[in-house]
Amino acid sequence: MRAEATTPAKGRGRPSIVDAMAISEAAIALWHEHGYANTGWREISDATGVSTRTLMRHFSSRAELAWIGVQPATERMAAAAPLVPLDIPLGDALRQLISASVTRDPKVTALGPDFFSLVSSEPEIAALAPSAHNPWIAEVASFIAARRPDLPPAITRAIATAYQSALFAALTEWAENGDTRAGDAVDTVDAMLAHLGLLGE
Template sequence: MTDLPVGRRERKKAATRQAIADAALRLFLEHGYDRVSIRDIADAADVSTTTLFKHFAGKEALVFDEDQAREAELVAAVRERDAGRSILDALRHHVLDTWLPVAEHAQAGEFNNLVNSTPALRAYGERMWTRHTASLGAAIAEDVGVDHDDVACVALARFVLEIPALTRDRRNRTAAVETIFDILEQGWEPPGKPAPRP
């Protein structure tokens, strides 16, 4: 038997992974996370449970199926930014370009309700964000030449990662994201305080 070309094999794996994740989310939203089994998801995606576990470590990972890609994109936003662009400016554009479309997706509200109403998913999400904080903080620290656990770099990473939660329910999410990045770049001033006179 002839092996599939790498490109085709990878596309097939990606399509299978996406089909599993889509089936899982649909079932979770329809029936609730706790009422759906791994077998239910495998059957809905027309794969074996063995195949499912080749793509996902566990049931929670099915909900956060883009977790590793998002983490890699965050780190790349720092490491691969254009020469002369600041870290904060690169992260600002990354959040605006990648998170806002997700927040405006038709299923965003249902997805957030699913996660917020399911203790196992809330806990998994928190562990995921903690890991993202460590990775992003390390990338920032490496860029500026300090230890990977430098508290200022870790704090900046954490603040950036909190932006989706802080702005999710705002009427104008773009303006809210911009406001938070302005605070990170320029410091905080009490709201309504008049600008200093020249």
Template sequence: MTARPPGRPREVDITRVARSAVDLFTERGYESVSMDDVASAAGISRRSLFNHFATKAELLWSGHEFYVDRLRRHLMRPSGQGAALTDVLTSGFVRALDDLGEDGLALARARLRVVSAHPDTAAVGQVVVAACRAVVLDHLRTRVRGELTCRCIAGGVAAAAYEALMWWAAGDAPDPERDISSGIAALTLRE
């Protein structure tokens, strides 16, 4: 067995740390879990934890970059000629969630349930909503005329997808496709 060189930090698996945190929040309650508890459960030092996450809320929202990247990829793919805008956007959000896999989707549901119970954590989540909005806006600019129209639709779609996911997380439906579809369709988008 080779020893690590002195002073060299070991690599931290951010996803594993976040999963440990969400498990603790679910089991013991968000308020009763400290950052020290999370570090201990994840098997890392407090310092390593704070090098990656400044707050518990950041732990809840970590890893969103993968989802946003997948959303971007799905919306960049050419859709069928004449495909309705609501169908294209719904498909992008749903397919990006599918890319999380079964475990990732279960983790997303657990995270959103904690967020729902602690609305103060939602402020950090607005970064995710803003990132999704930017991706949708880029897509809309290729299909819809008028910058103001694109911005308004993008804001509405990102907010509707977030609310639909919160609704799904609170329920027991196995996947969020129906809720996302209903949420985006409620905006009655037009091209």
């Protein structure tokens, strides 16, 4: 998935810079208001001021725009990894790590219900979930492997995938429980992960 926050355009001519996160936020808001099927590249272009040609050069599909937030989440987690104490159980370490991947940005928080509604109702968007989350899962698997080198790669990947599912479930529940501005997604995720005993620790 091409999900860089700013992406240099490819091809001839002067490079352009695209704020992928801003485009994603605009697209999600438009899809919520007008429907995914009724909102194409032209409408997203009109809302963002980025030409349709540029949008289509940077993003392989409209559905890709829904998942732009996974990359910054992965980057937040990577930045937090060295700060997680080495002397705590792996389950607690993963709880800290994964909670750090969740943003408190109010703009993103406000779009939470719209995003999860789209994922549950639009097959084209939902179909990209596995590939969109691959970098996030790889980051968690790498973190597990560094702390538990005795575990086979397939096991670290399986545990990371389970934690991704738990994260998504927690965020879905948070988004569906009314006014998200009154709650904190990070706290919801932290509480969900506190109940996980996947590692038997």
